[in-house]
Amino acid sequence: MRTYLDCVPCFIGQALDSARRRTDSPTIQEQLLREALTLASKLSFAKPPPIMGRLLHRRLRELTGQPDPYRTAKHKANQFALRLYPELKELVIQSEDPLGAAAKFAIAGNVIDLGVKTGLTQNDVRSSIQEAIEGHLEPEALEDFRQAVKSAGDILYLADNAGEIVFDCLLIEQMPPGSVTVAVKAGPIINDATREDAEAAGLTDLVEVIDSGDDAPGTVLDLCSPSFRRRFDAAHLVIAKGQGNYETLNECRHRNLFFLLKAKCGVIARDLGCRVGEMVVRRHETFAPHHTRNLGESLT
Amino acid sequence: MRTYLDCVPCFIGQALDSARRRTDSPTIQEQLLREALTLASKLSFAKPPPIMGRLLHRRLRELTGQPDPYRTAKHKANQFALRLYPELKELVIQSEDPLGAAAKFAIAGNVIDLGVKTGLTQNDVRSSIQEAIEGHLEPEALEDFRQAVKSAGDILYLADNAGEIVFDCLLIEQMPPGSVTVAVKAGPIINDATREDAEAAGLTDLVEVIDSGDDAPGTVLDLCSPSFRRRFDAAHLVIAKGQGNYETLNECRHRNLFFLLKAKCGVIARDLGCRVGEMVVRRHETFAPHHTRNLGESLT
Numbered sequence: 001m002r003t004y005l006d007c008v009p010c011f012i013g014q015a016l017d018s019a020r021r022r023t024d025s026p027t028i029q030e031q032l033l034r035e036a037l038t039l040a041s042k043l044s045f046a047k048p049p050p051i052m053g054r055l056l057h058r059r060l061r062e063l064t065g066q067p068d069p070y071r072t073a074k075h076k077a078n079q080f081a082l083r084l085y086p087e088l089k090e091l092v093i094q095s096e097d098p099l100g101a102a103a104k105f106a107i108a109g110n111v112i113d114l115g116v117k118t119g120l121t122q123n124d125v126r127s128s129i130q131e132a133i134e135g136h137l138e139p140e141a142l143e144d145f146r147q148a149v150k151s152a153g154d155i156l157y158l159a160d161n162a163g164e165i166v167f168d169c170l171l172i173e174q175m176p177p178g179s180v181t182v183a184v185k186a187g188p189i190i191n192d193a194t195r196e197d198a199e200a201a202g203l204t205d206l207v208e209v210i211d212s213g214d215d216a217p218g219t220v221l222d223l224c225s226p227s228f229r230r231r232f233d234a235a236h237l238v239i240a241k242g243q244g245n246y247e248t249l250n251e252c253r254h255r256n257l258f259f260l261l262k263a264k265c266g267v268i269a270r271d272l273g274c275r276v277g278e279m280v281v282r283r284h285e286t287f288a289p290h291h292t293r294n295l296g297e298s299l300t
Numbered sequence: 301m302r303t304y305l306d307c308v309p310c311f312i313g314q315a316l317d318s319a320r321r322r323t324d325s326p327t328i329q330e331q332l333l334r335e336a337l338t339l340a341s342k343l344s345f346a347k348p349p350p351i352m353g354r355l356l357h358r359r360l361r362e363l364t365g366q367p368d369p370y371r372t373a374k375h376k377a378n379q380f381a382l383r384l385y386p387e388l389k390e391l392v393i394q395s396e397d398p399l400g401a402a403a404k405f406a407i408a409g410n411v412i413d414l415g416v417k418t419g420l421t422q423n424d425v426r427s428s429i430q431e432a433i434e435g436h437l438e439p440e441a442l443e444d445f446r447q448a449v450k451s452a453g454d455i456l457y458l459a460d461n462a463g464e465i466v467f468d469c470l471l472i473e474q475m476p477p478g479s480v481t482v483a484v485k486a487g488p489i490i491n492d493a494t495r496e497d498a499e500a501a502g503l504t505d506l507v508e509v510i511d512s513g514d515d516a517p518g519t520v521l522d523l524c525s526p527s528f529r530r531r532f533d534a535a536h537l538v539i540a541k542g543q544g545n546y547e548t549l550n551e552c553r554h555r556n557l558f559f560l561l562k563a564k565c566g567v568i569a570r571d572l573g574c575r576v577g578e579m580v581v582r583r584h585e586t587f588a589p590h591h592t593r594n595l596g597e598s599l600t
Binding site: 012019033 | 305310330341342
């Protein structure tokens with residue numbers, strides 16, 4: 001997906017949040033914000049937002065020498081999600097449709113995205129879970145997803161954020177044992193999950209965890225490691241969590257890929273044709289060039 | 301008030317809104333957004349946000365040749381407010397405290413600020429009125445304001461936005477006849493009221509209407525005309541409506557000035573020490589340098 005003009009004010013807000021997590025000095029915060037503005041003024045909008053995010057956060061890292069300003073936030077999110085896990089696990093077990101319930105909770109956990117909402121609270125996460133308990137996934141899409149999971153021998157699950165990956169465990173536990181590999185980011189970027197978070201969430205005890213070989217807050221295949229790309233191409237089924245993965249993979253050529261996410265901003269909701277806040281299970285339609293062009297025109 | 305770092309993402313959103321009102325061409329919208337990013341990257345944050353707004357919108361005007369992209373929005377706001385006026389006037393007349401009720405409605409109308417909220421709806425305005433009907437102004441501040449109005453022979457009322465000035469009429473009608481002069485902007489900027497809007501609102505039939513001599517979305521005294529500055533300095537009482545006037549006058553030296561506004565963003569709410577959405581009547585404390593410095597440190 002291209003970067004829409006509406007993404008730009010959001011980038012600048014994200015840069016400011018990151019700057020504040022990196023330093024208490026107003027002077028350096030201001031310098032970092034100015035750098036972000038200059039960077040954004042030269043950005044190619046033809047590329048997906050995570051490419052800009054990657055450039056932006058790399059630049060802020062260079063300037064401050066701090067690799068991981070969201071580390072504390074990620075730790076807190078993991079710990080909070082782990083406290084919620086037993087209750088959610090019980091709800092999944094007691095559900096008439098454990099896979100459907102687990103998919104809803106995995107999607108509910110996608111609210112933990114500090115790239116979209118900087119001031120996220122525990123109450124926001126609780127509200128998202130409550131919406132998942134009361135709400136429904138689109139029945140046909142869920143059924144399609146269920147069949148895809150059932151018939152795939154080799155599932156590659158692209159994780160999104162720290163905290164959220166604890167919720168992902170609930171869904172992965174409903175999949176055939178031994179079938180799933182989870183991919184995390186190779187390095188810290190915003191609050192995206194890395195191997196450290198996968199370990200904290202207990203995912204490494206459950207399945208094989210690999211990394212994408214890159215630190216874009218999404219999956220930019222051209223930047224991923226050759227070994228990751230081989231796994232991606234070979235996977236019978238790819239499950240891509242979150243907005244960043246949707247933004248970077250919605251034009252890819254994988255024939256069996258599902259996006260699971262909460263549509264958290266107007267741009268994504270419009271691109272997906274859903275409401276902001278909606279829980280989405282969407283089978284990937286293999287890239288047709290005219291499709292994207294049309295969407296580009298309608299939004300900008 | 302200085303420009304806080306939090307103002308910057310908001311500027312960029314405002315530039316995008318203005319770009320979209322100026323052209324349907326995505327290519328030109330993108331150029332205008334890039335211009336705004338470059339401009340913002342070089343901005344002095346020591347100056348109030350309306351200085352940036354003035355520069356930004358002047359640049360967009362230069363690039364597109366369009367003087368007034370918010371004209372239709374301003375017309376709609378005036379017409380909508382005029383439809384609400386009779387009912388609100390009746391509520392003021394029937395109130396036990398007509399001045400207090402009119403002040404609340406004038407402040408409720410300050411919600412019509414397209415610099416803060418681009419997608420404002422009629423329902424937002426109706427909600428703001430309902431909050432005014434149910435809510436209260438700080439009693440001591442209102443009493444202080446009442447006495448100031450009563451004892452001033454010469455009141456200069458600095459209007460803020462189109463539509464809002466219809467609500468201002470309700471308050472001005474409660475002031476001693478012949479005592480009030482209203483100042484509007486000398487040229488179009490965002491949806492700030494100009495003479496055209498004052499005429500549409502019926503203000504020109506009620507009081508003398510002058511302009512500030514400038515088009516900053518606030519009152520930057522150094523940029524205002526000499527005749528306006530004389531009126532400002534000589535006025536027994538200045539009533540300054542809205543965030544832009546607060547941002548530009550909260551360090552001025554006028555000894556008898558009240559700010560009337562709805563605190564619509566976190567930056568202003570924090571600077572004023574109130575909640576976002578709160579209706580504010582605040583007597584201006586004549587500028588003390590240490591006061592502003594402290595506020596600057598706490599927010600950035």
